[in-house]
Amino acid sequence: MVRRYEEPVDVQARDESLAAFIWRGRLYAVRHVVDRWTERRSWWHDPVGAPRVGERVVWRVEATAGRLAGTGIYDIGRDTDAEASRPTWTLLRVQD
Numbered sequence: 001m002v003r004r005y006e007e008p009v010d011v012q013a014r015d016e017s018l019a020a021f022i023w024r025g026r027l028y029a030v031r032h033v034v035d036r037w038t039e040r041r042s043w044w045h046d047p048v049g050a051p052r053v054g055e056r057v058v059w060r061v062e063a064t065a066g067r068l069a070g071t072g073i074y075d076i077g078r079d080t081d082a083e084a085s086r087p088t089w090t091l092l093r094v095q096d
Helices: none
Strands: 002-008 010-014 017-023 026-040 055-064 071-079 089-095
Touching: 017 055, 017 071, 017 089, 026 071
Parallel strands: none
Antiparallel strands: 002 089, 010 017, 017 026, 026 055, 055 071, 071 089
16 A cells, blocks of 8 residues: 655765665664656745646665664655755655
């Protein structure tokens, strides 16, 4: 089952690869990067007056929240906004 979230996350990245992320106050360790791609943003979902971002890079990763927790597949996106000094990361989808 796939769930959509569109929630902000804090990401720890090394050399253009995701190492971990924090979602809802919980640390998830990335075990494996499954895939990476670029997709067009759905600009009509953005709030009125928000800066328009045309594309985002998406990482599909296998991650776990601890030794006793199972692994899941997470899609994490980063907007490709050249004006932003710090990238905006978003948890897009979770697959169980």
